[in-house]
Amino acid sequence: MDHKGEVERCNCNIIHEDIVREAKQNMPAEENLFELAELFKVFGDTTRVKILYALFSSEMCVCDIAALLGMTQSAISHQLRILKQSRLVKYRKDGKIVYYALNDDHIKQIFDQGLSHVNE
């Protein structure tokens, strides 16, 4: 019987078992950690950050965003798909024009907190 399963893939010994135990108790569920990292992965691209900042001002169509960022319509469209999948933006169609808008109230606060770290 192996009662030290949690050490198997570590090539050194647990030095502070109590510390590790407590940290393990405070650790959120694996699924939450995964989704949190996925969210930040979405924020971890300059183009997507710019798109979201643009949408802080107002809803915008794909063409406007592409012009604003000086990028291809295709590139923007691909990124908007990712933002859509993450439920960070929503869209409405008006004829052939598609308007994108923010779909989450936390984004601005998260970005502000992030800038606080960057500018410290």
Place this chain on the structure above:
Amino acid sequence: MDHKGEVERCNCNIIHEDIVREAKQNMPAEENLFELAELFKVFGDTTRVKILYALFSSEMCVCDIAALLGMTQSAISHQLRILKQSRLVKYRKDGKIVYYALNDDHIKQIFDQGLSHVNE
């Protein structure tokens, strides 16, 4: 003379010039946007998120973290280097043991905001 430089790399026309102009005014400096994305890139990995959550509990040595996450000491050490470079963690040496701790007060709040989005 080309007075429409900002449209060059976009294969469609600006539809709402006033909207684009306003969004451009509200857009933070390129450098800030880049660093913000870099920060979120660091948060965009499950291993690093777990390490930071572990450090919410208390300072921990590399070996403890590796055991807690069931990962190689080498993998953890590589990730700690990235966290160190981003000034998110600090460390102190005690003999051959190196203790890592959080070096930023914003992280917890950013993570909490992120979880708010994930769990909505």
Place this chain on the structure above:
DNA sequence: TTATCATATGAATAACTGTTCATATATTAT
């Protein structure tokens, strides 16, 4: 000194990601 332990790090590899290009779809204009 020699051995052992905790940590760091460079190289290699596999997996992932963002943009481009070509093209498709759908709506409006002629």
Place this chain on the structure above:
DNA sequence: ATAATATATGAACAGTTATTCATATGATAA
């Protein structure tokens, strides 16, 4: 109908990244 416009999307490519492996460093123990 046909053309033009706005957007979406699949494939390909280049660049990036996380882990592993082997090994190095630095500190303590024997």
